Amino acid sequence: MKARLARSLHLVHRWLGIGAGLLVLGWFVSGLVMLYVPFPKLTAEERLPRLAPILAEAVRISPAQAAALCPGEFRSLRLTTLDARPVFHFQGKGGACSVWADSGLPVGPVSAEAARETARRFLGATSIGEAESIQRDQWTVYASHNAHRPLYRVAANDAAGTELYISSRSGEVLVDTTRFERGWSWIGTVLHWVYFTPLRDNNDLWRQIVLCLSFAALLTATTGLWLGIQRLRLKKRYPRGHVTPYRGIKRWHHLLGLTAGGFACTWLLSGWLSQHPFGLLEVSSPPAGAARRLTGGPLQASADLALLHRQLARLPGTREAEWQRFGSRNYLELRAPGNKLRVDEHAEITPPFSAETLAEAVHALEDAPVARAELIHAPDLYYYSHRSALILPAARIRFADSQDTTYYMDPASGRILLRLDNANRRHRWIFNALHRFDFPPLGSLRPLWDIIVTTLCLLGAALATSGCILGWRRINS
Numbered sequence: 001m002k003a004r005l006a007r008s009l010h011l012v013h014r015w016l017g018i019g020a021g022l023l024v025l026g027w028f029v030s031g032l033v034m035l036y037v038p039f040p041k042l043t044a045e046e047r048l049p050r051l052a053p054i055l056a057e058a059v060r061i062s063p064a065q066a067a068a069l070c071p072g073e074f075r076s077l078r079l080t081t082l083d084a085r086p087v088f089h090f091q092g093k094g095g096a097c098s099v100w101a102d103s104g105l106p107v108g109p110v111s112a113e114a115a116r117e118t119a120r121r122f123l124g125a126t127s128i129g130e131a132e133s134i135q136r137d138q139w140t141v142y143a144s145h146n147a148h149r150p151l152y153r154v155a156a157n158d159a160a161g162t163e164l165y166i167s168s169r170s171g172e173v174l175v176d177t178t179r180f181e182r183g184w185s186w187i188g189t190v191l192h193w194v195y196f197t198p199l200r201d202n203n204d205l206w207r208q209i210v211l212c213l214s215f216a217a218l219l220t221a222t223t224g225l226w227l228g229i230q231r232l233r234l235k236k237r238y239p240r241g242h243v244t245p246y247r248g249i250k251r252w253h254h255l256l257g258l259t260a261g262g263f264a265c266t267w268l269l270s271g272w273l274s275q276h277p278f279g280l281l282e283v284s285s286p287p288a289g290a291a292r293r294l295t296g297g298p299l300q301a302s303a304d305l306a307l308l309h310r311q312l313a314r315l316p317g318t319r320e321a322e323w324q325r326f327g328s329r330n331y332l333e334l335r336a337p338g339n340k341l342r343v344d345e346h347a348e349i350t351p352p353f354s355a356e357t358l359a360e361a362v363h364a365l366e367d368a369p370v371a372r373a374e375l376i377h378a379p380d381l382y383y384y385s386h387r388s389a390l391i392l393p394a395a396r397i398r399f400a401d402s403q404d405t406t407y408y409m410d411p412a413s414g415r416i417l418l419r420l421d422n423a424n425r426r427h428r429w430i431f432n433a434l435h436r437f438d439f440p441p442l443g444s445l446r447p448l449w450d451i452i453v454t455t456l457c458l459l460g461a462a463l464a465t466s467g468c469i470l471g472w473r474r475i476n477s
Contacts, residue, residue, distance in 0.1 A: 025464035033188030064303035070097035115152035225261035270435035296328030326414035352411035368401035
């Protein structure tokens with residue numbers, strides 16, 4: 001019976017490996033690439049310095065007057081510049097809508113020639129290709145771009161092979177990519193997340209494919225690890241003192257499986273669980289309507305143009321201003337390269353909210369008393385980041401409930417940064433720790449973390465490569 005089981009597992013491992021070997025190899029290689037080349041995006045640090053400063057005297061209509069040209073409730077409102085002219089950008093359920101702040105005329109629909117001129121100004125280039133209208137492509141798959149579609153893709157004739165994606169509704173540059181980013185992302189993020197454009201059009205289909213592929217890969221690794229342990233002899237060794245009965249590439253596959261097999265199994269398991277099969281490892285979110293309850297109502301566009309001029313004067317060189325709301329009051333966040341300032345409805349600079357004020361506001365969302373509210377000035381086990389900038393100090397508010405519910409909030413804006421309960425903590429340790437090797441304090445010890453993760457990925461890739469070679473030989477034998 002035991003021999004029959006071993007034989008069955010051997011066959012399962014062999015034929016699953018033949019089918020999934022290249023997939024597992026691709027995941028290890030792409031995971032390694034993702035450590036150093038993220039998916040192309042336009043960051044605030046790249047975008048703000050390329051915008052012209054907002055000249056208050058050039059703003060001749062109020063936000064309320066601009067809002068009248070954009071029907072429907074809007075979720076966000078920004079004032080920035082486009083081709084050195086001030087412009088209001090609204091976004092809501094109906095998509096993006098923009099209005100010139102100097103003339104009060106709609107910005108969109110944006111012409112191809114206007115998109116080329118925006119690209120020329122953004123890059124400071126003289127040689128710009130034609131503006132091609134597209135709905136989506138490999139680098140604009142995110143749903144956050146839906147409000148701006150169709151997009152214009154404009155290629156710059158530069159050494160880096162830069163391409164810009166510009167909204168046909170607002171005229172803003174949404175994404176910038178280079179030849180280097182695109183090339184490495186094909187074997188990095190795109191391959192790892194199976195982020196091919198046709199699949200991303202159907203999220204349910206994409207999820208089912210990822211679930212099936214990752215489960216097949218997981219079954220391949222677990223059966224291989226079990227078989228490898230069964231064939232290992234540390235005491236009563238094989239002839240010539242060998243711990244493995246195999247020779248050649250099979251020997252390397254066995255030894256690599258024993259070395260990296262455990263890591264491969266936990267890594268593939270956590271990747272599979274990240275798609276929440278059968279409801280496993282699902283995470284929770286703030287209660288429904290939490291954001292609206294914290295803001296105290298919808299965002300409002302002011303009709304006071306003089307107030308806006310006074311607010312803009314608070315930060316000379318402002319490139320972008322975004323309206324925010326908290327506790328039934330409106331605020332304006334002014335942004336310039338390397339600087340940020342927040343002012344209230346009287347153009348007065350507002351200090352950060354206290355932890356107690358935020359705790360009082362968020363208490364209305366949870367049916368439990370507040371156990372502790374404090375400001376933290378350093379990351380902790382759950383609030384941390386390796387790649388993007390972390391907002392610190394942050395308010396940490398703990399509730400006295402069975403879930404030990406904890407909120408992390410931005411004291412400057414009152415925005416929820418993270419909500420934790422037991423489900424989210426499980427996700428942190430099962431996915432983040434096992435899949436990203438986020439074990440404290442290792443995650444904060446760079447470059448030690450990079451060396452360990454790189455080594456493990458290379459071992460996993462070597463294991464998968466040896467399996468692919470064996471599979472190829474089997475097919476052709």
